[in-house]
Amino acid sequence: MIESHHWNEECGVFGIVGHPRAAELTYLGLYALQHRGQEGAGIATFDGQRYHEHKRLGLVSDIFDPGTLGRLEGSSAVGHTRYSTTGSTVLPNVQPLVANLHHQAVALAHNGNIVDARMVRAGLEDGGAIFQTSMDSEVVLHLMARSRHRETERRLADALDRIHGAHSLVLLAGDTLFAAKDPKGIRPLCIGELDKGGWIVASESCALDIVDAGFVRELDPGEIVGLAPGTSPRTVRRAPEGERAACIFEAIYFTRPDSILFGRTTGAARVALGRQLAVEAPAPGADVVISVPDSSNAAAQGYSQESGVPLGHGLIRNHYVGRTFIKPSQGIRDLSARIKYNPVRDVVRDRSVVVVDDSIVRGTTVRKLVAMVRSAGAREVHFRVSSSPIVGPCYYGIDTPDERELIGARNTIDEIEKIVSADTLRYLSIEGMKKAVGNGSGFCTACFDRDYPVPVAERLDKAILEKS
Numbered sequence: 001m002i003e004s005h006h007w008n009e010e011c012g013v014f015g016i017v018g019h020p021r022a023a024e025l026t027y028l029g030l031y032a033l034q035h036r037g038q039e040g041a042g043i044a045t046f047d048g049q050r051y052h053e054h055k056r057l058g059l060v061s062d063i064f065d066p067g068t069l070g071r072l073e074g075s076s077a078v079g080h081t082r083y084s085t086t087g088s089t090v091l092p093n094v095q096p097l098v099a100n101l102h103h104q105a106v107a108l109a110h111n112g113n114i115v116d117a118r119m120v121r122a123g124l125e126d127g128g129a130i131f132q133t134s135m136d137s138e139v140v141l142h143l144m145a146r147s148r149h150r151e152t153e154r155r156l157a158d159a160l161d162r163i164h165g166a167h168s169l170v171l172l173a174g175d176t177l178f179a180a181k182d183p184k185g186i187r188p189l190c191i192g193e194l195d196k197g198g199w200i201v202a203s204e205s206c207a208l209d210i211v212d213a214g215f216v217r218e219l220d221p222g223e224i225v226g227l228a229p230g231t232s233p234r235t236v237r238r239a240p241e242g243e244r245a246a247c248i249f250e251a252i253y254f255t256r257p258d259s260i261l262f263g264r265t266t267g268a269a270r271v272a273l274g275r276q277l278a279v280e281a282p283a284p285g286a287d288v289v290i291s292v293p294d295s296s297n298a299a300a301q302g303y304s305q306e307s308g309v310p311l312g313h314g315l316i317r318n319h320y321v322g323r324t325f326i327k328p329s330q331g332i333r334d335l336s337a338r339i340k341y342n343p344v345r346d347v348v349r350d351r352s353v354v355v356v357d358d359s360i361v362r363g364t365t366v367r368k369l370v371a372m373v374r375s376a377g378a379r380e381v382h383f384r385v386s387s388s389p390i391v392g393p394c395y396y397g398i399d400t401p402d403e404r405e406l407i408g409a410r411n412t413i414d415e416i417e418k419i420v421s422a423d424t425l426r427y428l429s430i431e432g433m434k435k436a437v438g439n440g441s442g443f444c445t446a447c448f449d450r451d452y453p454v455p456v457a458e459r460l461d462k463a464i465l466e467k468s
């Protein structure tokens with residue numbers, strides 16, 4: 001398998017009420033959110049009487065066909081596309097989760113990591129609860145089932161008050177769709193509006209565009225909203241006072257560049273990151289700026305605009321390399337980076353080249369990219385990164401390698417420059433990232449500075465709820 005040189009995304013959620021073809025629109029929404037998780041996907045619909053669901057391991061386009069979508073009857077639906085951050089890649093761990101609570105069946109889809117899920121679950125199991133999955137998300141349903149309140153929305157608020165960490169979730173309860181964000185607002189979630197009174201909630205606004213829904217707004221941290229067909233959004237709970245900590249990495253890399261986050265597209269935020277990088281880390285005498293495609297295209301554009309150094313397409317990415325690609329066996333030269341990227345000789349030959357990337361995780365791909373650009377004839381290779389060195393893992397819904405594998409956690413920038421054999425290597429400062437992405441405050445930057453906004457009592461890994 002080809003190793004990604006980025007962190008793996010988390011999950012994408014989608015919910016809809018008030019449309020006769022809810023399953024089809026959810027399918028399209030999940031298709032737009034596929035970059036957030038490729039391990040499995042599911043849709044649950046409600047037809048006024050009962051829920052219908054279909055979920056499988058694999059890609060959205062492989063899981064659903066006209067037949068399965070046709071059987072998912074109803075005008076409201078919840079969908080989920082998964083990359084596991086807790087729980088194995090097995091079918092029971094694919095969402096949405098459908099459960100019968102007192103007087104109300106519900107379907108839940110969740111993005112984020114509940115950092116105290118193991119402790120909460122242990123307490124629930126001591127009280128007799130039997131869990132069906134090894135996902136942190138299931139504790140929300142068990143806590144709702146135990147709430148002393150009768151109304152679904154109050155049960156949901158009650159449950160969310162008892163957990164900590166990151167949760168952006170959608171919960172379908174009959175014809176009402178609830179959307180909720182954790183008090184720090186770590187993961188994104190937005191509301192969209194359909195013609196004729198329908199509503200959508202999605203992890204990213206690109207999932208609204210694909211079904212021609214209008215963007216209404218992003219959910220505020222800690223907010224719970226109820227959406228029903230033909231009525232205005234109802235605030236179940238307002239955003240509480242408190243420090244916000246939206247994941248800054250969503251703007252740097254995870255979110256699609258056409259999605260709106262923090263009030264503008266992340267493509268625009270990435271251009272600003274590139275401009276700031278050019279201010280902080282110029283490369284005097286450079287002839288051309290190239291990106292590591294595709295995620296760094298906008299940052300390279302910004303670097304070029306600010307520095308005045310022309311932009312060139314110096315690396316071509318093979319878009320058909322998937323997670324299941326089998327590496328050539330040992331004995332064949334290590335061509336793993338070549339399988340994904342190839343330099344354009346005419347762009348880099350005899351030139352001083354600035355290569356812009358959005359982040360460095362292990363550093364192995366960067367070393368290969370620098371060597372590749374050099375072997376294509378570049379005179380100098382200056383590597384520029386539109387984020388700061390990654391020094392710690394994420395506990396809030398991103399699948400991160402062990403801290404010992406993070407090149408930024410073990411080495412100074414000068415050491416990394418030598419390891420990857422760049423003529424110069426520079427990163428963007430944390431202050432520069434905050435300034436470029438937004439108003440300079442209200443971000444989680446924990447993987448860059450180990451300042452975790454929600455305390456984490458124990459090292460979390462995917463299998464934490466599978467250990468006895």
Ligand code: SF4
Pocket residue numbers: 186246247248249250393394395396397398444445446447448
């Ligand atoms: S630790 Fe990093 S990836 Fe995780 S939420 Fe914070 S900024 Fe985002």
